Amino acid sequence: MKGCVFCKIINGDLPSDKIYEDDSFIVIRDINPVYRTHLLIITKKHISSVNEIEDPDRDIFSTVFLVAKKVAAKEGVEVNGYRLTVNCGKDAGQIVSHFHMHLLAGEPLRNL
Numbered sequence: 001m002k003g004c005v006f007c008k009i010i011n012g013d014l015p016s017d018k019i020y021e022d023d024s025f026i027v028i029r030d031i032n033p034v035y036r037t038h039l040l041i042i043t044k045k046h047i048s049s050v051n052e053i054e055d056p057d058r059d060i061f062s063t064v065f066l067v068a069k070k071v072a073a074k075e076g077v078e079v080n081g082y083r084l085t086v087n088c089g090k091d092a093g094q095i096v097s098h099f100h101m102h103l104l105a106g107e108p109l110r111n112l
């Protein structure tokens, strides 16, 4: 999608600190981390938000938690724990309109 920052990262037009990639996802470090470990699990397909997920996308999302578990282990945070967050829309504070899941960890997280 033209003008989309995450599409640019996926296409290699913008640099990123990428720690994982497969057919459906890339995982990068957030440029503005709010916790010691702050990763973004990003669909390679441009899907603007959870609201835009369609039935044929179910294959993509069947693996999203497996990817989360894999990168949590890779980062060494699987034992102490982590939080997975998806913001959808304005009131949730979604600023990048391309599906991504935050993985937050590395220190005690504030209660929701």
Ligand code: AMP
Pocket (backbone or CB within 6 Å): 005, 014, 016, 028, 029, 030, 031, 032, 033, 040, 086, 087, 093, 094, 095, 096, 097
């Ligand atoms: P959200 O509020 O869920 O849309 O969060 C978007 C996240 O993307 C924020 O935590 C930003 O810091 C992060 N972000 C924006 N641009 C970049 C970038 N170029 N590289 C890495 N993370 C980014």
Ligand code: ZN
Pocket (backbone or CB within 6 Å): 001, 004, 005, 006, 007, 008, 045, 046, 047, 097, 098
């Ligand atoms: Zn995009």
